Amino acid sequence: MRDGKGSDMPRLLHPTTSFALIFLSLTASQTSAESLDDIGTVPGADTIRPFLTNSDGSIISGNVSAPGTIAFRWTQATGMQSLGMLPGGLFSDAAAMDVTGSTIVGRSGSTAGQRAFRWTEATGMQSLGVLTGGFYSAAEDVSADGSVITGFSDSATGLRAFRWTQAGGMTSLGVLTGGTESRAEAISGDGSTIIGQSESTGGDRAFRWTQGTGMVSLGVLAGETYSDAKAVSYDGTVIVGKSGSPSGSKAFRWTQGTGMQNLGVLTGHASSEATTMNSDGSVVIGKSIGSGISRAFRWTQSTGMQNLGTLSGNAHSSAKAVSEDGSVIVGDSEGGASGTRAFKWTEATGMQSLGTLTGGSYSRASTISADGKVILGYSNSSSGERAFIFINQIQDLENLQNSVVDVANGVAASVDRNTHIARRLRRDTCTIADQAQGCIGLSGLASSLLQGTNAFGGSIMGSYKATETVRVGASVGLYGESRVSQTINPDYGVGIGAYADIRLGQLAAFNSQANIGVRIDGSWFYTDAEITRGAGYSDVQQESGSSNFNTGTAGLQLYANHVATSNLLLHSYLGTYWEGTGQNGYTEQGIADTNTRINSQFYNAATATMGIDAAYKLTANMQLAFGVGLEADFYSDGIQVSGTSNIPGLTDFTIGADAARNWVRPTLKAGLAYTFTNQGILELDAQIFSPRYQKKLGADLSLKYSVSF
Structure with a gap:
């Protein structure tokens, strides 16, 4: 599972993020023992980028460069375990993991071309195949129990969002009327709802798919020409994303009752986009853009869109993750001459810099625990780029574990x-x-x-x-x-x-x-x-x-x-x-x-x-x-x-x-x-x-x- 899927899920980064981090939900009930001398490495690896974890933090997944990308899984019993590649492949790339850590999905090269994969300890890496007539596929997300996988696949009729189950295999979700391509972005934790974007007669549209309704367009905001869904709640009832035109976009929040709601822009800005939300969708975060400058925002029904500010004057800021109750937000902001800094924002304190590790010139926050007390991110340092943990002071995560x-x-x-x-x-x-x-x-x-x-x-x-x-x-x-x-x-x-x-x-x-x-x-x-x-x-x-x-x-x-x-x-x-x-x-x-x-x-x-x-x-x-x-x-x-x-x-x-x-x-x-x-x-x-x-x-x-x- 990935961003904004549900109330009990960690906020995880998309695999294309420049540096991906571990997120461990520190408020979850802990029942398993972990052994972590350090995460270790796959033989020949140059860099390691862990970014997925199960709910209690006992299993971590991600990708290493060795050279080329190789997906890995870490547990107490196995240590750092390469997930390998499909036969004939030169790379594998993990994208999402279920809540127990038993199922990992992503994409891998193979003799036949790029294929979506599903990995379990019992089966190893298995190709999910392609839709009829297709040449490549990729898995993007998985339900909380690992039973439903979504992604996209080439087909004889074009790119299609797909849904995969053990019983049904890979099935196309189709396209909106008049469209030739669709792509799934995420799945709700309960596996009932898939979101993404599809072409249609009117242009690109955010969609919501369920077995009962099939693929349904979420429409566009008034005056806009396209929309794109980015995150979905655990039960699938709240969706956020952006809707816009070549001149800019607006963040939206969608529910069955309200339809697509324009969240607006900050004063003087022309564009905005929603990134993710808290568990019940009552607090939405993202960025608003004007005159080439972006500002992190927080939106609620009662306050509307709030400017979270920046750490230094006329600089950029971007919100990345939000606590369960929506009261704490983290991200990064330019700090003027001092460079980019990770930040923590609350209503009481405003935006606060988290600093950098020793010798560092930048830091970025990536995620936050459900209770808002623990922040994870990364910073460069005299030892290179390192993951950090912040509660009241920034600390080197690997050094802390060691x-x-x-x-x-x-x-x-x-x-x-x-x-x-x-x-x-x-x-x-x-x-x-x-x-x-x-x-x-x-x-x-x-x-x-x-x-x-x-x-x-x-x-x-x-x-x-x-x-x-x-x-x-x-x-x-x-x-x-x-x-x-x-x-x-x-x-x-x-x-x-x-x-x-x-x-x-x-x-x-x-x-x-x-x-x-x-x-x-x-x-x-x-x-x-x-x-x-x-x-x-x-x-x-x-x-x-x-x-x-x-x-x-x-x-x-x-x-x-x-x-x-x-x-x-x-x-x-x-x-x-x-x-x-x-x-x-x-x-x-x-x-x-x-x-x-x-x-x-x-x-x-x-x-x-x-x-x-x-x-x-x-x-x-x-x-x-x-x-x-x-x-x-x-x-x-x-x-x-x-x-x-x-x-x-x-x-x-x-x-x-x-x-x-x-x-x-x-x-x-x-x-x-x-x-x-x-x-x-x-x-x-x-x-x-x-x-x-x-x-x-x-x-x-x-x-x-x-x-x-």
């Missing part, structure tokens, strides 16, 4: 960091010197040094020989404020870990004995975090909220310690661990135009581990350590955030993090230990590791001092 994606990416980095520190706490052990009963230790850690998710802190730990074969220990860790990403800033972190090490006996290996044991361990780590959505993005208002991350993990490891030589000890292991991280939901403070509520989430992983470590005695007091390890996930949850917002495209969303999961992750370790005469041991350790949810390798550097007793 700011929520950044939250998902930040959550992925936070989960990676939280689980990594939790695993370190689980493995934290001070070193008990020979002949000692236990130890206490203090360690400092700089974690994730290569990833930009740095964590700095440390832990206190203790170990005790409960028996000759059993050792137990515990640790407490504390980490200070850091930054995971430009979006997420952890305030602090605290955690605990514990383990039990049980020696099982000896096993012959390589002509010597290996000590076999099992280690059982677990830990918990908590991080509090401040989340600032929009940080680092131009033309995005920043919003903030508080969340936290809780990680619990438990592991089981079977190991063997083998004295290979008098100076070399080998430690091999095979084990598994589970970990789960909960992210607490939060609601943003609500200080910006757009705000988001993020749901709580929980992420699980089950992993196998294996590796070998070596300790080589360099001197009586100094020891070199090195090792290699490997982790492989049996299972791990993908990172995603879900919630609701008033951001177009993200009203009810589930967004996955950009980074792919690393199912298999290697680790390289190296260290140096020095034993003091007072049974104190100083250890310097470094490791490089692959994280689960990030592309960059991580690095840890730790320093630990243990004292035995």
